[in-house]
Amino acid sequence: MDKIYLDHGATTPMKEEVLEAMLPYLKGHFGNPSSIHAFGRESRKGLDEARRKVAASLGAQPEEIIFTSGGTESDNLAIQGAARALENKGRHIITSAIEHHAVLDTVMHLGKNGFDVTILPVDQYGMVDPQDLQKAITADTILVSIMTANNEIGTIQPIEELGRICRDKEVYFHTDAVQSIGHMHFQLQDQPIDMLSLSAHKFYGPKGVGALYIRKKTRLEQLVFGGGQERKLRPGTENLPGIVGLGRAIELACADIEGKKQKLIKLRDKLIDGLLEIDDVLLNGHPSQRLPGNVNVSALYVEGESLLLSLDIKGIAASSGSACTSGSLDPSHVLMAIGLDHQTAHGSLRLSLGESNTEEQVDYVVEVYKETVTRLRKMSSVFKK
Numbered sequence: 001m002d003k004i005y006l007d008h009g010a011t012t013p014m015k016e017e018v019l020e021a022m023l024p025y026l027k028g029h030f031g032n033p034s035s036i037h038a039f040g041r042e043s044r045k046g047l048d049e050a051r052r053k054v055a056a057s058l059g060a061q062p063e064e065i066i067f068t069s070g071g072t073e074s075d076n077l078a079i080q081g082a083a084r085a086l087e088n089k090g091r092h093i094i095t096s097a098i099e100h101h102a103v104l105d106t107v108m109h110l111g112k113n114g115f116d117v118t119i120l121p122v123d124q125y126g127m128v129d130p131q132d133l134q135k136a137i138t139a140d141t142i143l144v145s146i147m148t149a150n151n152e153i154g155t156i157q158p159i160e161e162l163g164r165i166c167r168d169k170e171v172y173f174h175t176d177a178v179q180s181i182g183h184m185h186f187q188l189q190d191q192p193i194d195m196l197s198l199s200a201h202k203f204y205g206p207k208g209v210g211a212l213y214i215r216k217k218t219r220l221e222q223l224v225f226g227g228g229q230e231r232k233l234r235p236g237t238e239n240l241p242g243i244v245g246l247g248r249a250i251e252l253a254c255a256d257i258e259g260k261k262q263k264l265i266k267l268r269d270k271l272i273d274g275l276l277e278i279d280d281v282l283l284n285g286h287p288s289q290r291l292p293g294n295v296n297v298s299a300l301y302v303e304g305e306s307l308l309l310s311l312d313i314k315g316i317a318a319s320s321g322s323a324c325t326s327g328s329l330d331p332s333h334v335l336m337a338i339g340l341d342h343q344t345a346h347g348s349l350r351l352s353l354g355e356s357n358t359e360e361q362v363d364y365v366v367e368v369y370k371e372t373v374t375r376l377r378k379m380s381s382v383f384k385k
């Protein structure tokens with residue numbers, strides 16, 4: 001059997017149509033979009049067109065879209081940019097315990113540099129309680145950043161409700177929607193969201209390019225200085241092939257969301273049901289309010305890293321719940337926040353499905369997972385059964 005890719009939460013393969021759209025800008029159209037001459041104008045057309053596509057896909061205006069180098073930069077620009085623009089109005093920032101490090105570490109950095117930080121807890125499913133947010137906002141609060149859907153456990157937050165609380169209190173609301181594009185419909189002009197981050201490589205676009213939606217009249221200070229590109233908020237000559245690719249990718253991702261969602265949910269639930277047939281395997285995250293492609297399970301008495309490596313040998317690519325990739329043995333802050341003990345967190349595995357996965361693959365993965373967990377438990381000293 002061919003290798004099976006179940007790590008779409010980490011990145012997705014670029015679509016052929018996206019590559020086709022990019023090629024002219026990697027070969028012929030090399031002009032600088034800021035140049036006045038015909039070469040520049042040709043590139044400018046590609047840039048404008050991509051911006052229109054992103055805006056149309058999100059129900060926003062083209063002027064509200066700023067291109068960046070990806071999700072991390074978009075999160076930084078939103079949070080640090082708003083903090084700097086509003087520091088004379090207030091110095092309190094609120095976020096949640098399960099944010100991606102691009103948000104969490106940025107907020108913590110501000111916390112060490114004169115800002116007050118509140119980190120909202122989540123329940124056992126990874127949900128933020130809107131009442132907690134309501135209570136946390138003070139006269140000093142300037143910004144709230146809560147992700148739309150979590151990258152590890154897939155939990156989808158009630159962002160409309162959270163955003164409305166912020167709007168009522170006149171506090172900026174930013175959401176990291178990097179995992180959500182293509183899985184849910186946005187109509188930003190009607191939603192209480194002031195800023196939204198996205199990244200092309202999470203929806204079958206190229207790596208190293210993203211965007212930040214910034215609602216009109218939202219005050220942001222630039223973090224990088226140079227030219228006047230992207231309304232001065234992101235100066236520097238644009239990554240035109242990447243941006244054109246992002247434009248095509250978001251257009252494809254936002255077409256027939258409902259159909260793709262149903263297909264993924266079916267595969268996801270089949271995979272969850274199969275994995276949970278094994279004793280002492282638990283589902284992490286919310287049973288229904290979760291990303292269509294996200295599966296996250298903990299096998300007790302098994303080490304996630306060993307499981308990951310054994311699956312890799314069998315041609316299955318997944319992701320483990322601990323942050324061992326960073327060289328530390330600390331379990332994921334997300335799994336800690338939903339209340340798992342260290343051992344359970346260390347036995348966790350994220351399997352994130354995508355458009356090319358099939359039912360046959362799911363059957364095979366369930367079979368291999370069962371075999372592997374059984375084998376590893378036999379070897380394990382902590383497994384006393």
Ligand SMILES: *Cc1c(COP(=O)(O)O)cnc(C)c1O
Nearest residue numbers: 070071072100102151178179199
């Ligand atoms: C991948 C991811 C990011 C980072 O995006 P990059 O484009 O890789 O910088 C941020 N937030 C979430 C939720 C993500 O999944």
